[in-house]
């Protein structure tokens with residue numbers, strides 16, 4: 292079958308490879324769509340994602356498809372089921388798995404990172420990470436459930452209540468998702484700060500955002516109960532702390548460079564009694580993400596700007612394809 296194989300640093304090749312053998316607890320999936328994101332940029336450049344990718348490997352950790360075959364121990368899935376796959380596989384044995392924090396697993400493995408992912412016509416995954424997709428959710432949208440679930444995990448780490456006023460910093464795919472998800476979780480006012488005037492205006496007009504700010508030219512008031520940083524730069528991390536009011540919670544969601552630091556007034560942390568929360572990947576959030584898509588509380592289709600072919604993925608990763616809001620790769624012919 293046709294696969295896009297990472298053969299080494301910045302080396303991708305279309306190859307004809309054999310499907311993986313199916314283990315008793317696994318599902319074989321005909322890939323429909325595979326989303327690509329910043330993690331794939333890192334893996335392509337030879338840097339780790341949630342774990343190290345060792346070539347040769349097929350990337351693609353944001354996958355949807357249709358079940359082709361199930362192993363002998365699989366109970367709740369059958370051929371023909373439309374599915375979305377959580378790439379992260381936890382060991383179930385380490386200190387973190389045994390204390391209800393599997394995302395911090397010491398032995399994390401992942402579809403599209405440590406084992407072959409969705410940038411090929413068929414891939415396998417343990418049934419425990421394969422979720423059925425409601426009939427009214429497209430397989431294109433279902434390929435974005437992984438990033439949606441990262442946002443949902445971050446949201447679940449906060450204490451949210453309707454009276455709060457929230458600010459999202461970052462007008463990329465994740466920031467725009469957060470703006471909608473916070474509303475779905477009942478927060479009564481969500482404001483968005485970014486650099487792209489068209490995206491800011493669109494979120495105000497069509498996605499329920501109340502006020503928008505340009506992070507480079509506007510002064511953001513210190514008026515928020517919840518601030519989500521979804522850029523990962525020192526200046527936006529500083530802005531996130533500065534936008535808090537007393538008792539606020541800050542979610543540091545954006546990923547900076549491993550050596551990056553930002554400066555923070557620690558007196559402010561004391562005096563405002565701030566909570567600063569990190570967020571890593573997306574355990575047990577797929578059901579919530581799929582429910583929000585199915586109920587119409589979350590519109591992701593309008594945030595997907597590019598549908599690529601396997602042949603175009605390298606042009607995306609090398610920056611030849613520009614103005615990408617969110618890209619998914621159409622791998623199979625199911626919709």
Ligand SMILES: NC(=O)c1ccc[n+]([C@@H]2O[C@H](COP(=O)([O-])OP(=O)(O)OC[C@H]3O[C@@H](n4cnc5c(N)ncnc54)[C@H](O)[C@@H]3O)[C@@H](O)[C@H]2O)c1
Pocket residue numbers: 328329438441460461462463464465466484485486487506507521522523524526527544545546547570571572573616
């Ligand atoms: N914690 C997690 O589990 C997790 C999961 C997914 C993504 N992320 C991180 O979230 C961040 C956002 O991801 P994304 O997919 O939206 O990325 P993206 O590349 O689509 O968007 C980044 C956005 O930041 C905006 N931006 C850049 N500089 C800015 C500034 N100074 N002020 C305001 N906005 C600015 C850009 O306009 C762009 O829209 C990244 O750092 C990514 O690595 C974290």
Ligand SMILES: [Zn+2]
Pocket residue numbers: 327328329330331352353437438
């Ligand atoms: Zn991703």
Ligand SMILES: [Zn+2]
Pocket residue numbers: 381382383384385386387388393395396397398399
């Ligand atoms: Zn573990």
